[in-house]
Amino acid sequence: MQIYTVGGAVRDRLLGLSVKDRDHVVVGSTPEAMVALGYRPVGKDFPVFLHPESHEEYALARTERKTAKGYKGFVIHADPEVTLEQDLARRDLTINAIAEAENGQLIDPYHGLADIEARVFRHVSPAFSEDPVRILRVARFAARFTDFTLADETLTLMRQMVEEGEVDALVPERVWQELARGLMEAKPSRMFxxxxxxxxxxxxxxxxDQLFGVPQTAKYHPEVDTGLHIMLVIDYAAAQGFSLPIRFAALTHDLGKGTTPKDVLPRHIGHEERSVKLLQQVVKRMRVPNDCKDLGLVVARFHGKVHQVCEMRAATVLTFLQETDALRQPQRFKDFLSACEADARGRTGFEQQELPYFQLLLDILKLVQSVDAGAIAQAQTDPSRIKDAVFAARVHTMEQHYQFPLSQSVTGGSG
Structure with missing residues (x-):
């Protein structure tokens, strides 16, 4: 029995990165032998075991044979006769097909070391085309390893896979899993x-996809192209270390601009409501988690309105806070503002734009929350008047502390 460290652990060490998870391949063993040594079996589709002490994963060397479309259409063959080179051959990229023996020796039959040196993503073999998830993984790696490029022959193979319908066989959960991981990388735009x-x-x-090539008003969007704007927005969100829900909202806030009638371009009047409808389709189809879905829908609907707050009367500002459910969900409202910040600064030349009204909204929200709605409700003899009385009290408190319309002026709306 021979044990090798494989995959990302070897790759990341060679790149000088910290190694988080270590995977191992075991050559020349059987499931029975692994169990006898104290390893705990966990693999459902193929033999994977957890080390009795470190709990790291140890998989028996295996080969795969394609039997159907999609990433589950494989027959797995694990056998003591399967060699290390055969196991590495089924991996996606050469940089992930390097093994390290227990004595530190590197086994590199597919020239992954050279591709690491050249900073190139290259598929190991034509078997790459058998698993459509690999397209998503390569795209995610591009977002993580920002100085790598994609080999021409690998891009060609990926295009063939798309043309042959392999991508259409992907299940929504796996698509979301890979996209979500890519959004959390250093430069998400590279994935897309x-x-x-x-x-x-x-x-x-x-x-x-349909946002690319759609023009916007150059005064507000010097980058003009809507798709390029979205890429700038998500990269800004990543640079700020924003959470996944914020990054997803940044990605999807302008979907409606892709359906703007051509005769009114480059203006996009009413795109917010169109964005909401399209996003509702996306989150249902991709089975997006609720925290991402809920924030995304709020940002899609109200990201344009937030830049108008300094022109609003007190009652209108309060209505805006209620529409975004800021009083009940203050943290989500902060996330909403973060997504709007990414939208405002994800524009060429606006990267350092001052956004004083964002903090002002948070201050006003805290002030509104300080109003004792319960006491106001108890003082009302007519229950039907409670809602209006609380609203009036909140507006009165706002007007006591601020002059409306607010003194700060909105500069350069988000379009």
């Missing part, structure tokens, strides 16, 4: 650039 380049974005997220 790769997906566009091979044609996969049009198949898995056409609502986003």
């Amino acid at each position: 650039e790769v997906l566009r380049a091979c044609g996969a974005l049009q198949r898995i997220l056409p609502e986003l």
